Amino acid sequence: MTLEASKVTFGYRDRPVGTGLDLAIAPGSFTAIVGPNACGKSTLLRVLSRLLKPTEGAVLLDGKAIAHQPSKQVAKRLGLLPQSSIAPDGITASDLVARGRFPHQSALRQWSRADEAAVRDAMAATGTTDLADRLVDELSGGQRQRVWVAMVLAQQTELLLLDEPTTFLDIAHQIELLDIFAGLNDEGRTIVAVLHDLNQAARYASHIVAMRDGAVYAEGAPAEVITEATVEAVFDLPCKVVPDPVSGTPLVIPLGRAQRHR
Amino acid sequence: MRRHLVLRVGGRASTRTLLRAFAVTAALAVLTVLAAVIALGLGEMRISAVDVVRALVSDAGTAIETVVVQWRLPRVLLGVVFGAALGLSGAVFQSLTRNPLGSPDVIGFDSGAYTGAVVSIIAVGSTALVIPSALAGGIATALAVYLLAYRRGVHGFRLIVVGIAVTALLGSVNTYLLLKARLWQAQMASVWGAGSLNGLDWSDARNGTLVVLALLVPLLWLGRRLRMLELGDDAAAAMGVAVEPVRLALVVVGVSLSAVVTALAGPIPFVALVAPQLARRITRAPGVQLVPAAVTGAFLLVTCDMVALNVPPQALPVGLMTIILGGAYLVWLLVAQSRKELR
Ligand SMILES: Nc1ncnc2c1ncn2[C@@H]1O[C@H](COP(=O)(O)OP(=O)(O)O)[C@@H](O)[C@H]1O
Numbered sequence: 001m002t003l004e005a006s007k008v009t010f011g012y013r014d015r016p017v018g019t020g021l022d023l024a025i026a027p028g029s030f031t032a033i034v035g036p037n038a039c040g041k042s043t044l045l046r047v048l049s050r051l052l053k054p055t056e057g058a059v060l061l062d063g064k065a066i067a068h069q070p071s072k073q074v075a076k077r078l079g080l081l082p083q084s085s086i087a088p089d090g091i092t093a094s095d096l097v098a099r100g101r102f103p104h105q106s107a108l109r110q111w112s113r114a115d116e117a118a119v120r121d122a123m124a125a126t127g128t129t130d131l132a133d134r135l136v137d138e139l140s141g142g143q144r145q146r147v148w149v150a151m152v153l154a155q156q157t158e159l160l161l162l163d164e165p166t167t168f169l170d171i172a173h174q175i176e177l178l179d180i181f182a183g184l185n186d187e188g189r190t191i192v193a194v195l196h197d198l199n200q201a202a203r204y205a206s207h208i209v210a211m212r213d214g215a216v217y218a219e220g221a222p223a224e225v226i227t228e229a230t231v232e233a234v235f236d237l238p239c240k241v242v243p244d245p246v247s248g249t250p251l252v253i254p255l256g257r258a259q260r261h262r
Numbered sequence: 263m264r265r266h267l268v269l270r271v272g273g274r275a276s277t278r279t280l281l282r283a284f285a286v287t288a289a290l291a292v293l294t295v296l297a298a299v300i301a302l303g304l305g306e307m308r309i310s311a312v313d314v315v316r317a318l319v320s321d322a323g324t325a326i327e328t329v330v331v332q333w334r335l336p337r338v339l340l341g342v343v344f345g346a347a348l349g350l351s352g353a354v355f356q357s358l359t360r361n362p363l364g365s366p367d368v369i370g371f372d373s374g375a376y377t378g379a380v381v382s383i384i385a386v387g388s389t390a391l392v393i394p395s396a397l398a399g400g401i402a403t404a405l406a407v408y409l410l411a412y413r414r415g416v417h418g419f420r421l422i423v424v425g426i427a428v429t430a431l432l433g434s435v436n437t438y439l440l441l442k443a444r445l446w447q448a449q450m451a452s453v454w455g456a457g458s459l460n461g462l463d464w465s466d467a468r469n470g471t472l473v474v475l476a477l478l479v480p481l482l483w484l485g486r487r488l489r490m491l492e493l494g495d496d497a498a499a500a501m502g503v504a505v506e507p508v509r510l511a512l513v514v515v516g517v518s519l520s521a522v523v524t525a526l527a528g529p530i531p532f533v534a535l536v537a538p539q540l541a542r543r544i545t546r547a548p549g550v551q552l553v554p555a556a557v558t559g560a561f562l563l564v565t566c567d568m569v570a571l572n573v574p575p576q577a578l579p580v581g582l583m584t585i586i587l588g589g590a591y592l593v594w595l596l597v598a599q600s601r602k603e604l605r
């Protein structure tokens with residue numbers, strides 16, 4: 001399955017974000033989108049998941065304009081974890097995960113065996129099976145985020161768009177979640193994630209898209225994109241890039257004022 | 263796992279609910295039927311429950327049948343149907359606004375309908391045009407509140423604040439109109455303004471029930487989408503819900519459910535506010551609970567009407583009973599809230 005943005009111009013009524021942007025998501029890839037705050041990463045994900053209609057250009061799913069496909073059909077192929085979602089009061093983890101089955105259900109078929117199996121599998125894959133009966137409000141940040149990921153997984157889509165899935169988590173929980181994504185990617189799902197930690201992006205992603213001011217500044221394999229020049233240009237941050245001693249991928253060492261003047 | 267009740271017919275039809283929610287709702291439905299039977303027996307002519315049931319299913323003699331079926335049944339039936347309609351309407355609005363205060367009576371519908379009614383009574387000099395004017399007033403107010411609160415989609419808190427402001431404004435308009443009106447007009451308007459099931463006959467019962475049933479059809483389709491909207495607009499849209507059209511449709515259906523009641527009975531406040539919250543607490547189920555809210559609303563309205571009719575020395579309009587109910591609920595809510603804050 002391919003997802004492609006072709007010359008899309010997009011933004012909000014009073015605020016254009018990007019112009020004529022091209023981006024292709026390779027099937028089976030793990031794509032990380034990086035870039036400074038407010039550069040348009042979330043907006044781009046919303047365009048890719050047909051939540052926001054581009055004013056020009058089109059988003060193509062397997063070559064066909066996504067805007068012209070029934071949205072429930074699209075939702076069976078492409079899942080999105082928004083940057084912020086709301087858990088209804090008093091909902092348990094398993095009930096929340098079950099809501100991810102909506103695109104597969106109908107007025108008549110509200111809880112099939114396939115629904116049951118999908119919820120079970122999604123919770124197993126995210127290690128949330130034991131949390132099934134816990135209230136989502138009462139979970140720790142890491143647990144809660146895994147439950148939300150399970151909800152999107154229960155949607156059983158080939159492609160997952162994840163907006164800052166690791167933000168607000170401690171480093172151990174970030175790695176735990178990234179390992180889950182890597183596992184899903186190994187099983188054949190295409191992953192697109194907005195990540196803030198460049199080192200994690202370089203280690204886990206097969207493809208990196210660096211954005212600045214609503215445009216793709218550079219994209220390619222981690223070693224090509226995560227360079228001193230690109231990081232400085234995209235984030236306005238001088239840095240040194242060395243090989244990660246464990247994985248060999250680029251490791252960014254930012255230079256603060258003190259290091260710069262040495 | 264919290265226990266669920268799963269029902270499957272072949273591979274095609276299936277549904278699931280929380281076992282506790284199902285049991286509580288079923289029990290409340292039984293209580294509602296019991297209350298209805300008792301209500302049918304009460305009045306100047308006391309009729310035993312056995313005779314009431316006999317009059318309903320077979321025959322119990324013409325005199326009893328006339329009293330039970332012709333005189334009392336339309337009122338009790340409308341108590342059930344209107345209570346359910348108000349419960350649903352409140353559940354829809356509270357879910358859309360994500361706020362336990364976001365019910366149609368709080369956000370301006372009732373006072374708009376009252377303004378419409380008062381204007382028509384003063385202009386026409388009779389209650390001939392009260393129904394269409396009240397509907398027009400209520401719906402225009404609801405739309406105005408919706409539009410005033412619209413900013414890149416409608417958000418709950420804005421809707422409530424705008425609704426309360428508009429309600430206050432209309433309140434003073436209503437007072438002004440009543441002061442300007444002739445005494446008999448003001449009296450007529452006040453009678454209409456205290457919502458009541460008094461004097462409703464079989465043709466009202468038939469019309470009211472049909473309209474409410476017709477509104478249940480779109481709600482069946484919209485209900486599952488309403489649950490998805492609770493996850494936030496982006497999450498709902500990502501799963502295939504057409505957020506803005508669905509939300510507008512829900513507002514229309516929710517207002518219409520309140521409008522039928524107001525048109526035929528006048529404003530009956532607080533049932534829409536209280537029923538969904540009570541339903542949530544007794545079922546302990548997450549998010550919006552349409553069926554439990556409907557059953558709770560039916561139970562509340564039938565019971566309130568029975569008490570209003572039979573307990574005070576002189577029968578009261580049910581709208582006064584539900585105001586007492588709502589007042590008690592709001593006090594309880596405030597106390598519970600301040601306790602939470604003190605903790
Ligand atoms: N709903 C919205 N309406 C108007 N402008 C928005 C909205 N959401 C985001 N923006 C603006 O669009 C720009 C891009 O935002 P966003 O895509 O959220 O950035 P990022 O995810 O990269 O931090 C920002 O300037 C932001 O203020």
Ligand SMILES: [Mg+2]
Nearest residue numbers: 041042043083
């Ligand atoms: Mg963002």
